[in-house]
Amino acid sequence: MPRLRIREVRDDYMKFELRDTDVSIANALRRIMIAEDLYSSDPTVVPVELFESVALDPSDAASRPDTRGIMIVKLRRGQELRLRAIARKGIGKDHAKWSPAATVTFMYEPDIHINNELMETLTLEQKTEWVESSPTPVFEIDPATKQVVVRDHEAYTFDGEVIKKAEAMGLPGLVEVSDKPDSFIFTIETTGAVKANQLVVNAIEVLKSKLDAVRLSEDTVEADDQFGELGAHMRGG
Numbered sequence: 001m002p003r004l005r006i007r008e009v010r011d012d013y014m015k016f017e018l019r020d021t022d023v024s025i026a027n028a029l030r031r032i033m034i035a036e037d038l039y040s041s042d043p044t045v046v047p048v049e050l051f052e053s054v055a056l057d058p059s060d061a062a063s064r065p066d067t068r069g070i071m072i073v074k075l076r077r078g079q080e081l082r083l084r085a086i087a088r089k090g091i092g093k094d095h096a097k098w099s100p101a102a103t104v105t106f107m108y109e110p111d112i113h114i115n116n117e118l119m120e121t122l123t124l125e126q127k128t129e130w131v132e133s134s135p136t137p138v139f140e141i142d143p144a145t146k147q148v149v150v151r152d153h154e155a156y157t158f159d160g161e162v163i164k165k166a167e168a169m170g171l172p173g174l175v176e177v178s179d180k181p182d183s184f185i186f187t188i189e190t191t192g193a194v195k196a197n198q199l200v201v202n203a204i205e206v207l208k209s210k211l212d213a214v215r216l217s218e219d220t221v222e223a224d225d226q227f228g229e230l231g232a233h234m235r236g237g
Helices: 023-035 124-132 161-168 196-227 229-234
Strands: 003-010 013-019 101-114 139-141 148-150 175-190
Touching: 003 196, 013 023, 013 196, 023 101, 023 175, 023 196, 101 148, 124 139, 124 148, 124 161, 161 175, 175 196
Parallel strands: none
Antiparallel strands: 003 013, 013 175, 101 175, 139 148
């Protein structure tokens, strides 16, 4: 059973871990958040937020809208604008402008192991040179023990630079890096149309409905195999 753990969440940002699943599910969830219809008329899925209408005093700087929106046209005093506007509803699959997600990415969780026996054969200068060969701050030297330790697993970008450096130093196997095939780290930013946590919840609901449809389709095929024309007739075929 997949598990999800939230690391950080704000209105327009969310970072979470998805574990005990495979990349097909992770990528399906990502694509749904980008391209599918994530707005529902069901109030149990999308909370309805109501804002009370109040009179705003233009001279009062405190009573202004939270956001200024997109500037379309400027009018001088006494000018008017007549227009006819057409509102269209769409989803991210039709055009990116309808996607509530600004960015949805996921990465494998790196699994890094340092061969401490080989590492101790290096001088402090060599250790420093090896640590600095990484383009991101993955490793550091403990100031107390002078040992090389992993500072941040997730900073590793699978670039292979530290592995190449170890081989160039004549120490292949100094470090082993792999990815955990069942662990993923998601980073999500929204456009503000939907809150980040609600975007994830809605995407999970859409994914569940798609999996239910596949399960129903498999049951239908099995019925056709077992009962032939009768099975097709039972489903209206």
